[in-house]
Structure formats: C-alpha cells, structure tokens
Amino acid sequence: MTPPPAGSLLVATDLRKAYGPTTALDGAGFSIHPGEVVAVMGPSGSGKSTLLHCLAGIVPPDSGSITYNGREMATMNDAQRSALRRSDFGFVFQFGQLVPELTCVENVALPLRLNGVSRKEAERTALSWMARLEVDDLARKRPGEVSGGQGQRVAVARALVTGPRVLFADEPTGALDSLNGERVMELLTEAARSTNAAVVLVTHEARVAAYSDREIVVRDGKSRDMERVI
Amino acid sequence: MVCIRGVYSHAMSIGHTLLGLLESGPRHGYDLKRAFDEKFGHDRPLHYGQVYSTMSRLLKNGLVEVDGIEPGGGPERKRYAITEAGITDVQRWLATPEKPEPYLQSTLYTKVVLALLTHRDAADILDTQRSEHLRMMRILTDRKRKGDLADQLICDHALFHLEADLRWLELTAARLGKLAEVVTR
Numbered sequence: 001m002t003p004p005p006a007g008s009l010l011v012a013t014d015l016r017k018a019y020g021p022t023t024a025l026d027g028a029g030f031s032i033h034p035g036e037v038v039a040v041m042g043p044s045g046s047g048k049s050t051l052l053h054c055l056a057g058i059v060p061p062d063s064g065s066i067t068y069n070g071r072e073m074a075t076m077n078d079a080q081r082s083a084l085r086r087s088d089f090g091f092v093f094q095f096g097q098l099v100p101e102l103t104c105v106e107n108v109a110l111p112l113r114l115n116g117v118s119r120k121e122a123e124r125t126a127l128s129w130m131a132r133l134e135v136d137d138l139a140r141k142r143p144g145e146v147s148g149g150q151g152q153r154v155a156v157a158r159a160l161v162t163g164p165r166v167l168f169a170d171e172p173t174g175a176l177d178s179l180n181g182e183r184v185m186e187l188l189t190e191a192a193r194s195t196n197a198a199v200v201l202v203t204h205e206a207r208v209a210a211y212s213d214r215e216i217v218v219r220d221g222k223s224r225d226m227e228r229v230i
Numbered sequence: 231m232v233c234i235r236g237v238y239s240h241a242m243s244i245g246h247t248l249l250g251l252l253e254s255g256p257r258h259g260y261d262l263k264r265a266f267d268e269k270f271g272h273d274r275p276l277h278y279g280q281v282y283s284t285m286s287r288l289l290k291n292g293l294v295e296v297d298g299i300e301p302g303g304g305p306e307r308k309r310y311a312i313t314e315a316g317i318t319d320v321q322r323w324l325a326t327p328e329k330p331e332p333y334l335q336s337t338l339y340t341k342v343v344l345a346l347l348t349h350r351d352a353a354d355i356l357d358t359q360r361s362e363h364l365r366m367m368r369i370l371t372d373r374k375r376k377g378d379l380a381d382q383l384i385c386d387h388a389l390f391h392l393e394a395d396l397r398w399l400e401l402t403a404a405r406l407g408k409l410a411e412v413v414t415r
Contacts, residue, residue, distance in 0.1 A: 041360075043404055186375060206360075206396040207389060210367035217357055219403075226361040 009034050009198050010055060010166055015064035017050055017221075024050040025061065026221030034165065035196040037189055039203055039212035040223075047221040048202050049170055055200060056089055056168045057081040069165075086115060090159035090167040090197070092188070094174040097155050098143035105130065105139035108158040115162065129157040133187050149180030156188050160195070167192055170202045178207075185211045244276070245284050246323045249293060249316050250344035256297040256311040259285060269347075269413065270340055285310055293319055320344070324355055327362035330392055342402060346410045356403045363392050363399075 008031040017025040024047045032038050042048045053059040055066060057073055066073040068088070073081065091097075098107045108126035113119065130136040133153040138146050146154065152172065159167055172188065173181030189211045192199045203209050214227040244266075251257070251265050259281050267275040285308075288294045293316035300307040312320075324341050338359060345352040367389055374385040402409070 039364075043400065204400075206364060206367060206393050207371075209364055210371040210389070212368075215361070215364060217360070219353070224357060226357065226364075 007033055010066070010068050010200075012051075012055055012061075012066045013064060015051065015054055015061045015066070017047075017054060017059070017061045023221050025054065025064075027064075028218060028221060028223040029225070030055060030200075030216060030223060031225075032166070032198045032200060034198055035193060036214075037192065037199040037201060037212040039201045039209035039215040040218060041204060041209055041215050042218035043204070046218045048218040050221075051218060051223065052168055052170055052200060052202050056091070056166075057085055086111065087162065088165045090162065090164035092152075092155050092159045092167065092169040092172045094171040098151060098158075100143050103140050103142055104135065104146065104154045107143065107154060108161055111158060111162045126157070126161055129161050129191075130154065132191055133157045147180075149176050149184065152176060152180070152184050153187060156184065156191070160191055160197070163195060164197055167197050167199045168202075169199060171204070172201070173203075173205070173208055181205075181208065243323065244280060245288055245293075246320060247340055247344065248281070248284055249288065249312055249320045250324075250348060252294060252310060252312040253317060253320065253348045256309050258300075258307070258309050262310070269343060288316065292316075320348070321350075324350060325358065327359045330363050330366045330395065335395070335398055338399070338402075342406070342409070343413050346406070346413050352406050352410075353403060356399050356406075360396060360399055363396050367392050 010030070010032050012028065012030040015025045015028045015030075017023075026047075028047065028051055030038075030040075030051065040048045040051060050059065054061045057066075057068075057076075060074070068084065073084075076084065085091075098104070099110065102110065105123050105126050108130055109117075109119070109122035112122035112125060117125075127136055127139060130139060133156055135146075135150055135153045135157065138150055138154065143151055143154070152175075156172070159169075167188075169188065173184050176184060185208055189199065191197075199212075201208070201212055209215055214225075217224045217226060247266060247270060248262055251262055251269075257265070259278070262285075263276050263278060263281045266281075285294065289296070289310075293313055294310045295313050297309045297311035299309070324345055328337055338355075341355050342352045344350075345355055370385040370389050370392075374382045374389075377385065
C-alpha cells in the first residue's frame with residue numbers, strides 16, 4: 001500500500017467495516033492535509049458516508065488504522081473521541097441540523113457554549129462567523145423562519161465557530177438549488193481555506209466536487225485516490 | 231446495440247477500435263467490418279475502403295501483421311492479427327482520458343465496450359475520465375469565482391455540459407455488469 005503523503009493531518013489505512021452481512025468498507029484508505037479540500041465521491045451505497053463517519057470518530061471501523069495529528073484514534077476512549085469531535089472537528093450535513101427552538105445566533109454559538117464559553121463571548125464569535133457566511137442579519141430569527149440556503153449557511157457558521165481543524169461535510173448542498181448550493185460551497189471553502197481547516201466533502205455532485213482540490217472515489221467499500229493515479 | 235449517429239468518424243479513432251477488436255483473435259477485413267458495424271456502427275457502417283486503408287496503415291506501423299492469406303488474392307483475403315505493439319497502443323489509448331468536449335459519449339462508449347471485450351477494467355477508464363472532467367470543472371469553477379457575471383454565465387454553460395457527461399459516466403459505471411453481459415454475449 002502506498003504510504004500517505006508526509007504532513008497529513010488525518011490518515012486512514014485499510015479500513016474495514018461491516019453492518020451484519022453487508023460490507024460497507026473493504027480496505028478503504030484516505031489522507032488529507034491541513035487546508036486541503038478533498039471530495040469523497042461514489043454512487044449511493046458505495047461506503048462514502050461510512051468512511052466519513054469512521055474518519056470523524058463517530059463509528060469505529062472493524063479493523064484498520066485512523067490517525068489524527070499523529071495519534072491513533074483506536075487508542076482513544078469514547079469520551080476522548082467526543083472531546084476531539086467538539087474541539088477539532090466540525091460537521092455539516094444535508095438536513096435537520098439546527099435546533100428549531102433556538103435562534104440562529106444561539107445555534108451557531110451552541111458548540112462554544114458546550115465548551116464552556118460565556119454566552120456573551122460565544123454570541124459575539126458566532127455573529128462574526130455569521131457575517132462571513134452572509135447571514136448575520138438572521139441572528140435573531142429561528143431556523144423555521146429562514147430559507148433552506150440561509151439555514152445551511154447558518155449550519156456552516158456553526159460548524160466553523162470553534163475553529164475546527166477538520167470540517168466534515170456530508171452532501172452539504174444536497175437539499176439546495178444550484179444557485180444556493182454554489183454560494184454555500186463558495187463561502188464554505190473560502191472560510192475553511194482562510195483558517196487552514198481541512199475539508200472532507202462527501203458528495204455525488206460533480207459541480208460540488210469541483211470546489212475541491214482533489215477527489216477520491218469510493219466503490220464497493222474500496223477507495224481510489226485519483227491524484228495518485230493520474 | 232446502441233449507436234451514436236453522425237459523431238463517430240469525427241470524434242474517435244477507427245484504427246484503435248479495429249485494433250481492439252483484433253485482440254480477441256485474428257480476423258479477416260470483412261469480419262472486422264462486421265464486428266465494428268454490429269458493436270459501434272449500426273446506422274453508420276464502415277465502408278470497406280475505410281477498413282482496408284486503416285488496416286494498411288496499421289500494418290505499416292507494425293501494429294498488426296498478416297496472419298494468413300487465403301487463396302484468391304485481394305485485400306479481403308488477408309487475415310490480420312494484432313502485434314504486441316498494437317496491444318500496447320490499444321492499452322495506451324484506453325488509459326488516456328479524452329479531452330472534455332461535446333459528443334464525447336461515442337468515444338467513451340467505444341472505449342468501455344472494448345475494455346469489456348478485452349477483459350480490461352472498464353471502471354478504471356471511467357474513473358480516469360471522471361478525474362479529467364473534474365480537473366476541467368475545477369478550472370472553470372475557479373475562473374467563475376474570479377470573473378464577472380459574463381464569465382460566470384459562460385463558465386456555467388460549460389460546467390453544466392461537463393456535468394451532463396459525468397452523469398452519463400456515473401450511470402454507465404453503475405451498468406457495467408449488465409453491459410458486459412450484453413457485449414460479450
């Protein structure tokens with residue numbers, strides 16, 4: 001197996017994962033550098049979301065290795081992995097990620113509040129991120145009062161508010177029209193690059209993948225790094 | 231079998247296709263034409279002249295050799311076999327992604343079918359082509375981001391066309407098993 005490039009922040013090798021009789025990952029690998037945007041592509045059911053969940057420490061692989069910043073994730077207990085997800089990882093999904101009872105700014109400030117930051121300080125930081133994502137005017141609205149595209153930008157602001165080193169985005173524009181999807185991708189990648197965050201972008205849309213620096217293709221649980229092939 | 235009308239002779243290499251067909255075994259020129267028409271040229275069959283002029287060129291370039299000549303003379307009596315250099319040439323052609331451009335499907339379709347016929351990895355061809363398309367899409371996306379509205383609209387047009395190619399490519403990838411059954415029947 002080809003060794004991952006030097007300086008990788010997150011590296012996975014020979015990942016295997018099965019759900020009962022169904023094999024989701026069958027020797028998949030992955031690596032990403034700080035500040036890099038990598039698209040994970042593949043048909044439905046190919047294993048790309050499972051790969052993201054394993055990389056993010058949400059689901060443990062049956063075997064294989066995942067190292068984050070030089071540390072083997074299998075050696076961490078659940079509490080340590082949870083702490084890592086809160087401090088170093090950010091998440092954007094396709095649907096239903098904002099808490100409907102909270103205002104948009106409270107949603108964005110939530111990860112900071114969970115980390116013990118005061119309300120005032122958390123909301124100040126949240127507002128600055130909302131301004132970068134061009135949704136600061138929605139601060140006092142609730143998620144039910146904003147459009148899908150606006151809500152997704154709020155979700156991106158929330159994912160970036162803690163200054164994560166890796167942003168995991170699973171079909172982040174899947175529920176948006178072309179124009180809104182495009183704007184979300186522009187703002188997401190600009191914000192991530194400005195903070196040198198790595199972005200793991202799971203998508204089946206080529207126009208979304210075109211915002212990445214390179215792509216890996218997952219098929220039948222196996223991954224293929226196209227940059228190293230060409 | 232599917233055929234894409236009117237595009238074939240401009241967009242793709244007849245020579246490579248005939249070479250690919252020879253990989254499964256030596257054939258006469260007539261058999262080659264029949265195999266080509268059946269797989270790739272239903273409503274636009276090759277002319278005999280095209281077959282023989284192509285075979286002469288391939289012969290001259292050492293990509294095929296004459297495997298035998300039946301009594302009676304004439305070019306239609308020659309049986310051609312692919313050489314090692316010919317196999318290498320087909321392999322190189324299949325492995326090289328096409329420049330993203332309109333009406334590419336006929337060439338890609340031919341490459342995929344030939345890969346299946348010659349027991350190569352057809353998914354590999356599609357992966358390589360996807361990567362080439364994405365490379366172009368990244369360039370256009372970047373140009374769009376830095377450009378004015380006119381640039382954005384022009385780039386969008388190209389991006390949507392490339393995206394359509396990629397959708398076709400993904401669908402083909404999902405149907406490779408079925409296609410293999412049909413073409414090798």
